[in-house]
Amino acid sequence: MEILSAKQAAEKIPDGATVLYDGYIGFGHPEELTKAIAERFRNSGHPHLLTVIHAAGQGDGKDRGMNHFAQPGMIKRIIGSHFSMTPKLAEMIVSGEIEAFALPQGVMCHLYRETAAKRPGLFSKIGLHTYVDPRLEGAKCNDRTEGQIVELTEWNGEEYLFYRAFQPDVAVLRGTFADTAGNISQHKEALSLDVLPIAQAVRNHGGIVIVQVESVAAQGSIQPREVAIPGDLVDYVVVAQPENHKQTWNVRHDPRFYTAAEGEVDYPVLPFDIRKVIARRGALELTPNKTHIFGIGIPDSVLTVAAEEGVASSLSVYLDSGAIGGVPATGLEFGAAFNPTAILPQHQQFDFIHGGGIHTAFLGMAQADSKGNVNVSKFNGQLIGAGGFIDIAHSCRKVVFMGTFTAAGLKVELAEGRLRIVQEGRIKKFVEQVEQITFSGKMAHLLKQEVLFVTERAVFRMADGQLQLTEYAPGIDVEKDILALLGFPVKLADSLEQMDPRIFIDTRLELANQF
Structure with missing residues (x-):
């Protein structure tokens, strides 16, 4: 594992790479890395013609997150599930400037595992008779999008959709702490998401794994059960500036997102409307x-x-x-819960x-x-x-x-x-x-x-x-x-x-x- 600046890490991403991102709105999104990659392209034109893959949408509905990538020539194709938080990219998709597929979010999460195991893809009934079905739109978001990543098939007399696995080159991830051996913890993260299968998928395809963290600690300071990504899977670590490593877009750090409540939890009061x-x-x-x-x-x-x-x-x-129990947060914090009883990948x-x-x-x-x-x-x-x-x-x-x-x-x-x-x-x-x-x-x-x-x-x-x-x-x-x-x-x-x-x-x- 090597510790780099965000600028140095951005230079590791080649033109035409397929990049896997993890995050959920603002949770788990590596904002410092995203800004550095976008700035490198703005200054040099590289990396260009990227394929970017993300399960949940990642942005604030304005300028942050994947909105930084809304630059002509930077993105060739996006495979995602949700685009309302990235309106600048959504506009480019609607206008036909970039190719895009919109898959079900859960299917994408499972495709990370299929990709990690080098299986050809995922058989599922999820998406049948929706726009994902090849008989309708095949998950394509515009006429520019070429190829097919969803196929209709049959097994044992029943219809299924077959979703093809990815061929990734780079993973851009986030954790809370790294140790000097590259082990990553998610101690202060509100959600676990899919960092491990994404890192495994990229490593098994010979790619590079870059992780943004809050700080680096001595080897052995992260206990085994607290390791979210083993150091063997991590190539580069970037220590972010605090303003680019908030827990959510609006909240620097709130321990209620990952701690259980003692007694009853408080809910907001809704106006009668x-x-x-x-x-x-x-x-x-x-x-x-x-x-x-x-x-x-x-x-x-x-x-x-x-x-x-x-x-x-x-x-x-x-x-x-992945959150279970507690009080679901709203707005840009949706997806997390205050005082949950469990947080699953x-x-x-x-x-x-x-x-x-x-x-x-x-x-x-x-x-x-x-x-x-x-x-x-x-x-x-x-x-x-x-x-x-x-x-x-x-x-x-x-x-x-x-x-x-x-x-x-x-x-x-x-x-x-x-x-x-x-x-x-x-x-x-x-x-x-x-x-x-x-x-x-x-x-x-x-x-x-x-x-x-x-x-x-x-x-x-x-x-x-x-x-x-x-x-x-x-x-x-x-x-x-x-x-x-x-x-x-x-x-x-x-x-x-x-x-x-x-x-x-x-x-x-x-x-x-x-x-």
Whole structure:
């Protein structure tokens, strides 16, 4: 192992290299190395035409993280799962300046292991009948993208997708401490992620492994069980400046991200608004002593409602990042949890998810259609990507999609247990056909999943492969405020009823009575 400056390490990356990155939004992202690589290209034009591979999106939605690489000629191809945190790169992808594939996040985490073991790839049903399926888009993000990295195949009479393993040259990783033998710890990191299989994959393909750390300690100062990456796998270590080695984009260091709580944990208090109303209806789908997983946005507010009701401790809470238990963080800290009970490597968390270990998923939605297809990955000219959405939505026994009925300008009034639409949103979210299939209603029907769509004014369920209106909010005119705004005809349930009026009153739901 050799200790280098970030500038020296950047010079080790050759033109045309395939570079594996680890990180999750800001967690685990080696910002000092990323800036140095980008600066080298800006000054010299090297390294150019890189293929960059990252499972979770890595950026702050503005300038940091992989946004540094948004320079013409620097990137030839990106293989990732999520791009909303890297809008500068997303713009280049949409405009056709660079090639891009958007794979399911969990599949990518597992591909690191397949690559490390030099197996040809991964067979999985994750992604069937979504945009990842070669019969639709083959995970390609634009017309410029050439080749095929996902194939449709069959085994024992059943359809599978085959995802090809990577051929990496460089790993760019992050830890907390290194010792002089190159052993890496993650002592202060909020998430474990996939540093070990990435390092193993690159080493077994004859590449170089570069790790950014906070400091270097004497050999033997890191205990064996604390070693996240053995020194034999590490070529170069870079000691970062503190401003480029924050625990998250906003937080320099908060031990609550990796320490257990003594007693009850504190949850934030949500304002009583349209988002909370949706979260309160979603909370009625919680099941005691069952496993639950939550997406970002309104879905992660469901757990806050459960806390207000005093039932959060009865729930098993998972995040796709590897965190289990605790209080899920939000915003740029999403993916971590305050005072978690466990932090697993991301690929191991997805083993459990893919195998059906999660009972109920609470996820967002940008578009839905009459067949129950959901789009969160590409809409209104924006490339978002799926992240772990495809992995989770395919694998859970029950899926609750959550969001407002319309978007862009929607205003409502909540009074006396009733909902009134003050101003309708300009964008319809329930459309005749989604722009891209991130969740397949057809696959859900085949898997016999229970699927709900929860909004502030209506609840739909999947029945016989079609959406069915089952509930409407008090104060809402079903014809004017729901049916007239749908992009398709919908069947009304025989037992169509009003949503629970308690949802629309700023008092406790008394969820404990159903637990």
